[in-house]
Amino acid sequence: MARIRPTSQPRLSGERFSVLYRIRGGSEAEARARASDICVEQTVEFPLDLVPAGAIRDEILGRVESFEAAGEGAWRARISFAVEVAGGELTQLLNVIFGNISLKPGLRVERLDLDDALCAQFRGPRFGREGLRRHLGIPSRPIVCSALKPMGLSADDLAEIAYRAALGGMDLIKDDHGLADQTFSSFQARVTRCAEAVRRANRETGGGCAYLPNVTAGPEAVVERARFAKSAGCGGLVVTPGLAGLDAMRRLADDEMLGLPVFSHPAFLGTFVTGPDQGISHFALFGQIARLAGADASIFPSFGGRFAFSREECRSIVAGTLTPMGSLAPIFPAPGGGMSLSRLPELAETYGKDVILLVGGDLFRRGPDLTENCRAFRRLAEQL
């Protein structure tokens, strides 16, 4: 064997963060072995007997902190990692949490327990719940949001919809996440016209509706689009981190020059939550990780709409937006995905008032006048 003999040892603070994993399948002994395997796979990725003695073996290597049964054929293991292993970067932190083991079946991230020292390396949400309420001037009621669609409309036609919705008292109007930079409605034309349309409506109503364009794009374009949105007077940004990268969202949230609220869209991330035996829990992904990556609001498909999340899963997302995480502020849950006005009381029962309610297509259905339909939505939200 070619033994590695380090000429120096890594210096570590001793501070560790931990991840709670669910391990499914096999016997208890096998599950314990798989917990030990996570410790290796997510750090040194090296045959255990060849890992050099000293700080690498004692501290860099993950450590099983607890192990317990979690129902028939399933176990929960809490595994801790040295804070330094994450290198102060979101990409590497996510890599330690779930990089290689995403490729192994039967392992699921249940929750993160990030040390304060680690949380302090991330700004997280710039606004959070309180900041966003202050920013929008809405002290306590549910916040109402509609979506610009359908794809294929021109920038002018989308702006007309934005105008009518803003007149109707929407707090937020977001781009549908499929509006990118298509020939039939370029990003710049759409954002310019829609921002202008919403300003015009605000002048007429005295309201403060904010238009949130979708800036999802590649690593440079996402920053350029966010800057353009800022210069056009937009009140926030929609980003799909599954497409742009979670760290791109963090980048936008951290940008002092932008200083805009960030709304995280769940597209392309759904597979992570499709099974109890793999991926990442709703709580961790749409709650904790969205927060860590700088979202001020986490959009997700609510129970009872076009999607399949259960009420319990939606509740767990809300819990993840709130759970203590060092200095990171709580953020807004933003349930949507086929919501109708008639279901608002039921939604309020689950989500309470600290929520951003997204209604899209249904605002076109209630009556012939979009502005009136939006007024009805706003009134209903005020009465919840």
Place this chain on the structure above:
Amino acid sequence: MARIRPTSQPRLSGERFSVLYRIRGGSEAEARARASDICVEQTVEFPLDLVPAGAIRDEILGRVESFEAAGEGAWRARISFAVEVAGGELTQLLNVIFGNISLKPGLRVERLDLDDALCAQFRGPRFGREGLRRHLGIPSRPIVCSALKPMGLSADDLAEIAYRAALGGMDLIKDDHGLADQTFSSFQARVTRCAEAVRRANRETGGGCAYLPNVTAGPEAVVERARFAKSAGCGGLVVTPGLAGLDAMRRLADDEMLGLPVFSHPAFLGTFVTGPDQGISHFALFGQIARLAGADASIFPSFGGRFAFSREECRSIVAGTLTPMGSLAPIFPAPGGGMSLSRLPELAETYGKDVILLVGGDLFRRGPDLTENCRAFRRLAEQL
């Protein structure tokens, strides 16, 4: 109902691309309804009866091109989309392919059939199989690659390993994907020392070993690290698109000033391929999509190692690296993940000679001298 009356119609070329989806669960009628739902969800995301007549309804909306049974309780639907819907951007193309429907259970992307017009919007791999062979001066044999690890070693100690492996005739030496920019081995120190160590070995052997640092990071850092790697004389880059974003990888591959081969690492993407009933097929994700996103080689965990991919799944990845995709070059499959020298003949049977063989920890196990162990690996590969 508030009907949308567009003042203009989107102009479309009529060119379409298509995606083959697997639909699992329910009756045939339900599966047909779910295929129609994909057409709506991935484009207009609007109640179908409210979608305006004209080009939006006729062309922007997805279209079910074929529908057939695919075994007990499963169906396959080919759905086409207007090329313009993808907006000429990888992020939006991926959004159309699998954005929102990733959140719906029982839907899986099986393969992409991208129109030549759409493929022409992406450069894809800069090198591809032929280009990489030319770049490395290896006309036909399997290419051998080892990995720098374990995490926790200093830059100097990693460089010593790189030196000894390069002396042993490795064609490629890649950073382990967990080496980021940690305090115990900063990115710049590591890359500088390892690139220098490999150059020194090349001078001694007359060989052309290339060192491939891991540049995975956030949207700006990934570009900065790639530039630093180029200036340090590195022969290629390792990126983890699951962490940095697929479009960040595309960005690096497209960069004329970099002009370096790109090796795609599968970490954090594993959940997409954990089940036959959801996510994205191995063929499409690690073959077609990696290519579309500019990878010259797609690293994946081979059957029979530490991970759980089957031989058939690995074969399907190879097929995805090769399948015709407009002007996009075929790329190298790079199986790894717990491979040992004793398994090389078996690997050769499955992968043939057009392969990059990754061996990590096992190179430390064969005998006391890493350089000799690497020579054995190289000799074995030459005899395959």
